[in-house]
Amino acid sequence: MNLASALVSSARTHPDRAALRLEDAVVSYRTLDQGSAHMAGLLHHRGVKPGDRVAIMLPNVPEFAVAYFGVLRAGGIVVPMNPLLKSREVAYYLGDSGARLLFAWHAFADEARAGARQAEAEVVVASPGTFDSLLTTAPSVEDLADRHEDDTAVILYTSGTTGQPKGAELTHANLTRNRDIVAGELLQLTADDVIFGGLPLFHAFGQTCTLNAAVASGACLTLLPRFDAGKALGILGEHGVTVFAGVPTVFGRLVREPDQDAYPVSRLRVSLTGGAAIPVQVLHDFQAALDCVVLEGYGLSETSPVASFNTLQAGPKPGSVGTPIRGVEMRVVAGDREVPLGESGEVAIRGHNVMKRYWQRPEETAAAIRDGWLYTGDIGRVDQDGYFWIIGRRT
Secondary structure (H helix, E strand, C coil): CCCCHHHHHHHHHCCCCEEEEECCEEEEHHHHHHHHHHHHHHHHHCCCCCCCEEEEECCCCHHHHHHHHHHHHCCCEEEECCCCCCHHHHHHHHHHHCCCEEEEEHHHHHHHHHHHHHHCCEEEEECCCHHHHHHHCCCCCCCCCCCCCCCEEEEEECCCCCCCCCEEEEEHHHHHHHHHHHHHHHCCCCCCCEEEECCCCCCHHHHHHHHHHHHHHCCEEEECCCCCHHHHHHHHHHCCCCEEEECHHHHHHHHCCCCHHHCCCCCCCEEEECCCCCCHHHHHHHHHHHCCEEEEEEECHHHCCEEEECCCCCCCCCCCCCEECCCEEEEEEECCEECCCCCCEEEEEEECCCCCEECCCHHHHHHHEECCEEEEEEEEEECCCCCEEEEEECC
């Protein structure tokens, strides 16, 4: 199993369809696939072997997807990093993951270089045009590296609200199955869909629910590197977006945009949100303004990330985060004991989406995962219909 196999499949089936769009620039599936093959060749030339970690510190630009799938194609482990990290944080991520190679966007090169020097890692600075030129000098590796489903594909670092950030090891199976459920069951994507790509791709939500879901479906991901409500609405209308994904604050900014009526968004059919509770009034205002159903969901970096969601079939229950996705169990517990319906407790999750472990942190892994259940630290309740509600964080 290799998470990148979806790209190879879509490139064969839809070679000339748009895979990525950034403003007026369009990248076809054939071009994305070829770019990832040259990226894999570049990595091989630089001595990257299966299981090696490769960091990418890129915004929402086509180069992110090329690098991401190129690392996977070569059998490496992707370490996505926020482009806005400072040098001290860059050094920590590289040192902790053991990544010896970092691909960084030119606008953030100074911090990337300073951090990489501290971690004794190499930096490749990417910019429009120069990155393509670099790849064309590398051999093309057409074959995908053979990876076991339990091999790690991506190390996603948690926010580090308590202590230093920890790297959640997500396997090829974790991410493939989560992606397939999002694409096939939750969003019911086809190659005719256009997905809004404003969620950060270095985060699990953006990777699974936009980039990987789009590629697996042969759909187009239209990118926005830095969120701006006016630009976002322009993209929704001009690019014919059918699926919108964003965090709750983004929904609020869109409904408050004064020129909202100037942007026709007639193709938009579904929106999804997660990461925090969306105010019910904002949800209703968004649905009314854009004539589009909003589905709320829940998950963590440690769960690839989707654990539960409202569905198109059942319709949303505003304020709730829906029911567990197929193959995933959720319960509300006090200690290891499940609490009665309606009572609050810690949310625990078990299923194919739960991470392999925290990178090089056996004690933290043992504390978080017990008997296959991931104890999230989130406080929630479940109602009589089986819908989950997130209330807050464990103190």
